[in-house]
Amino acid sequence: MNQQLRPPRRVVADRVTLAHGGGGKAMRDLIEDVFTSVFAPPGMEDQARLMHPSLLEPGAQLAFTTDSFVVSPMEFPGGDIGTIAVCGTVNDLVVGGARPLWLSAAFIIEEGVPITILRRIAASMQRAAEAAGVRIVTGDTKVVGKGSGDGVFVTTSGVGVIPPGRTLIASSVQPGDVAIVNGVLGDHGAAILAARGDMALTTDIQSDCQPLNRLMEAVLAAAPAVRCARDATRGGLASALNEIADAAGVGVEIMEADLPLRAEVKGVCEILGLDPLYLANEGTLVLFVPPDQAEAALCAMQATEAGRGARVIGRATTAHPRTVIMKTVFGGGRIVDMLVGEQLPRIC
Amino acid sequence: MGVRRQVNVACILKDEPIEALIGTWSLIHVGFAMSRINEEEAALTLDVLRQLGEAQVEIEAMQASERMLAS
Amino acid sequence: MNYADEFRDPVAARGVLAAIARVTDEIGATKEKPVHIMEICGGHTHAIFRYGLDKLTPPGLEFIHGPGCPVCVLPMSRIDECVEIAERPGVIMTTFGDAMRVPGHRKSLIQAKADGADIRMVYSPLDALELARRHPDREVVFFGLGFETTTPSTALTILQAAADNQTNFSVFCNHITVPPPIKALLDDPHMILDGFVGPGHVSMVIGVRPYDFIARDYGKPIVVAGFEPLDLLQSVLMVLEQIRDGRAEVENQYSRVVPDDGNPVSLAACAEVYEPRPSFEWRGLGEIDASGVRIRPAYAAWDAEVKFGVGYGKGPRMVAEPDGCRCGDVMTGRIKPHACPQFGKGCTPEMPLGALMVSSEGACAAYYQYGGLRLEEAL
Ligand code: SF4
Numbered sequence: 057m058n059q060q061l062r063p064p065r066r067v068v069a070d071r072v073t074l075a076h077g078g079g080g081k082a083m084r085d086l087i088e089d090v091f092t093s094v095f096a097p098p099g100m101e102d103q104a105r106l107m108h109p110s111l112l113e114p115g116a117q118l119a120f121t122t123d124s125f126v127v128s129p130m131e132f133p134g135g136d137i138g139t140i141a142v143c144g145t146v147n148d149l150v151v152g153g154a155r156p157l158w159l160s161a162a163f164i165i166e167e168g169v170p171i172t173i174l175r176r177i178a179a180s181m182q183r184a185a186e187a188a189g190v191r192i193v194t195g196d197t198k199v200v201g202k203g204s205g206d207g208v209f210v211t212t213s214g215v216g217v218i219p220p221g222r223t224l225i226a227s228s229v230q231p232g233d234v235a236i237v238n239g240v241l242g243d244h245g246a247a248i249l250a251a252r253g254d255m256a257l258t259t260d261i262q263s264d265c266q267p268l269n270r271l272m273e274a275v276l277a278a279a280p281a282v283r284c285a286r287d288a289t290r291g292g293l294a295s296a297l298n299e300i301a302d303a304a305g306v307g308v309e310i311m312e313a314d315l316p317l318r319a320e321v322k323g324v325c326e327i328l329g330l331d332p333l334y335l336a337n338e339g340t341l342v343l344f345v346p347p348d349q350a351e352a353a354l355c356a357m358q359a360t361e362a363g364r365g366a367r368v369i370g371r372a373t374t375a376h377p378r379t380v381i382m383k384t385v386f387g388g389g390r391i392v393d394m395l396v397g398e399q400l401p402r403i404c
Numbered sequence: 405m406g407v408r409r410q411v412n413v414a415c416i417l418k419d420e421p422i423e424a425l426i427g428t429w430s431l432i433h434v435g436f437a438m439s440r441i442n443e444e445e446a447a448l449t450l451d452v453l454r455q456l457g458e459a460q461v462e463i464e465a466m467q468a469s470e471r472m473l474a475s
Numbered sequence: 476m477n478y479a480d481e482f483r484d485p486v487a488a489r490g491v492l493a494a495i496a497r498v499t500d501e502i503g504a505t506k507e508k509p510v511h512i513m514e515i516c517g518g519h520t521h522a523i524f525r526y527g528l529d530k531l532t533p534p535g536l537e538f539i540h541g542p543g544c545p546v547c548v549l550p551m552s553r554i555d556e557c558v559e560i561a562e563r564p565g566v567i568m569t570t571f572g573d574a575m576r577v578p579g580h581r582k583s584l585i586q587a588k589a590d591g592a593d594i595r596m597v598y599s600p601l602d603a604l605e606l607a608r609r610h611p612d613r614e615v616v617f618f619g620l621g622f623e624t625t626t627p628s629t630a631l632t633i634l635q636a637a638a639d640n641q642t643n644f645s646v647f648c649n650h651i652t653v654p655p656p657i658k659a660l661l662d663d664p665h666m667i668l669d670g671f672v673g674p675g676h677v678s679m680v681i682g683v684r685p686y687d688f689i690a691r692d693y694g695k696p697i698v699v700a701g702f703e704p705l706d707l708l709q710s711v712l713m714v715l716e717q718i719r720d721g722r723a724e725v726e727n728q729y730s731r732v733v734p735d736d737g738n739p740v741s742l743a744a745c746a747e748v749y750e751p752r753p754s755f756e757w758r759g760l761g762e763i764d765a766s767g768v769r770i771r772p773a774y775a776a777w778d779a780e781v782k783f784g785v786g787y788g789k790g791p792r793m794v795a796e797p798d799g800c801r802c803g804d805v806m807t808g809r810i811k812p813h814a815c816p817q818f819g820k821g822c823t824p825e826m827p828l829g830a831l832m833v834s835s836e837g838a839c840a841a842y843y844q845y846g847g848l849r850l851e852e853a854l
Contacts, residue, residue: 254596254597254602255596255602256598256599256602257598326479327598328572328598329572384525384526384527385483386488386492387527387531388526388527388529388531390845391844393844396824396844397825400576400596402572402573402835403571403598404546404571404620404624
């Protein structure tokens with residue numbers, strides 16, 4: 057603990073080797089130089105020891121979630137695996153009404169990964185954490201042999217507090233409730249597809265990855281009756297809506313004409329035969345709110361950075377329970393089902 | 405802007421320099437420009453469609469006013 | 476103007492739909508005695524369901540979903556051969572994403588990939604050729620499939636490979652042609668079709684003349700159609716008008732893209748590289764004479780069938796389709812997808828049994844995914 061007595065640890069290698077997972081000096085150097093000096097967790101013990109006044113409020117609930125992140129490529133326009141590892145877990149807490157406080161971060165690193173990439177990932181994580189007002193308080197690193205991983209895998213767990221009186225739960229959605237999204241759909245999925253390069257498409261589309269806690273707090277202050285929110289990550293908006301319809305036993309009807317979509321995302325989808333409703337998002341949520349507070353929720357959202365593109369996209373109905381139907385621009389309808397398997401380009 | 409991709413234009417190039425294609429629209433399939441959009445034909449097709457649409461709007465308006473008169 | 480959005484205008488759509496309803500009435504078609512129009516192309520089938528068009532047209536008009544989804548009609552034996560090539564050491568198999576899930580007897584390409592084969596999805600055969608350039612130590616094979624729309628792109632890629640002498644590149648050719656199966660359908664004594672909506676992108680290559688036999692020999696109208704919803708609706712209207720007037724002609728709704736004579740450069744490339752196969756197997760339809768092409772001996776160096784010694788003429792063909800599969804009946808319009816006993820039970824998009832469940836352009840998959848039956852119950 058006598059940090060003044062020795063110079064800060066430094067990684068000398070330019071790539072990760074198995075030695076960095078061996079538990080010796082190389083590992084300590086890596087952890088301290090690349091991660092803890094950036095995250096600055098409190099103390100330097102093997103576990104974070106934490107207290108927060110909001111936990112003491114009667115009726116407050118602890119919210120706890122975990123998620124693993126694998127993405128290829130690790131760096132893409134608009135973010136990297138570090139950004140989504142923080143935003144994803146923060147947003148998992150946020151859609152439950154929690155105020156996120158602390159995260160853990162565990163890295164599985166494949167031998168051969170350049171140290172500079174790790175530094176960039178750590179910096180992105182810290183930036184995203186600051187933006188979300190959370191702290192990364194504990195973590196772990198492991199190194200696996202070449203071929204046993206795919207660059208870097210990150211697992212983050214998050215802890216937050218749900219203030220007394222908040223119950224956001226999908227099963228509470230009622231027919232008539234209004235569905236609102238905070239912005240354009242599919243940017244993350246399209247950005248990753250283009251960044252992967254196999255399809256040789258170039259675009260200016262950026263991933264939408266962003267923390268949504270400010271947005272959610274603003275909405276809940278303006279429209280406390282919000283029934284539930286879901287982040288439309290893997291499986292896209294279609295999956296989020298189907299989960300809600302299923303849990304609440306209601307039908308959901310959305311309007312094709314009201315879906316916010318960037319022209320470039322539409323373009324990528326038309327070229328590759330993909331459906332933007334199934335593209336992943338990393339900073340997009342859909343929430344259901346009773347009609348009398350829909351306007352308030354929408355305005356509150358639009359007043360935040362992450363919600364400027366907010367739109368009403370549909371509503372819950374008594375018709376067709378547990379089924380999501382999209383009214384097409386012609387007034388025809390079609391079922392929007394859960395994704396079957398992985399969405400593959402349909403070209404020929 | 406937009407989505408960019410390299411395509412092969414052999415199928416739509418007549419005896420002309422490649423620059424002749426600048427500003428023209430083409431249908432792209434699996435990385436090949438397959439057909440130049442014939443803008444006159446497109447306009448003709450759209451005209452027919454628009455007329456059908458306008459006629460329908462008029463019919464609907466007439467039906468609506470008949471209903472108004474009848475009630 | 477971008478030549479797409481204009482053809483999705485809801486106001487114009489209302490007009491065309493009203494006209495469709497009028498003409499259907501004039502023909503005297505009813506729900507009990509409907510007029511049957513086949514959209515040949517899977518792209519059209521997909522568009523019908525995606526935009527919910529079948530729910531907007533009158534009950535007296537029934538769409539029969541044709542065999543024009545190249546992935547759906549790909550026989551199991553060709554997938555088996557593709558897997559066999561992909562699993563050879565040193566091979567990189569490249570394919571359109573469409574083909575990844577098509578079942579073979581042993582496995583699909585997606586399963587072969589999971590088992591370790593190097594299988595990559597590409598957007599264009601040119602991307603496959605580029606891979607060959609970047610990996611001179613590997614054999615890069617392109618799984619060429621599709622109708623006349625896609626056939627020239629593969630031919631031009633082979634010509635490019637020949638010009639560059641790129642010898643580690645080859646094509647496993649499964650290109651097929653649209654007119655022969657239509658003729659087979661028309662020759663079926665149980666045929667109930669009254670007219671056709673023709674695949675516009677095929678005609679952009681071959682023109683409209685190859686369909687003359689439909690009008691001339693079989694007395695059925697056909698309208699070559701574009702792929703935007705308004706294109707499709709307008710083409711249906713044109714077919715109905717022909718039926719009402721007792722005409723049988725080949726008309727071209729998609730004239731902004733389809734020249735009557737097709738595309739000469741594409742046709743020349745195809746003639747240079749391919750020759751017709753005596754026959755080719757279609758899933759659900761069986762062997763059809765002269766319905767596919769193969770690579771000419773002059774380009775054998777880029778023919779994966781020659782290079783790897785697989786394919787037609789090498790060992791017995793297995794034409795058998797799974798038990799209880801009624802794809803043939805669906806494709807000829809005898810039954811609706813959900814009338815097949817396997818629909819949604821033994822046959823789902825996750826685990827397709829028959830051809831029409833494989834790609835979202837297949838009638839059964841489109842029905843399943845966009846909920847033909849459930850939607851009727853729901854609305
Ligand atoms: S449900 Fe399956 S087996 Fe039956 S017709 Fe459709 S694709 Fe063929």
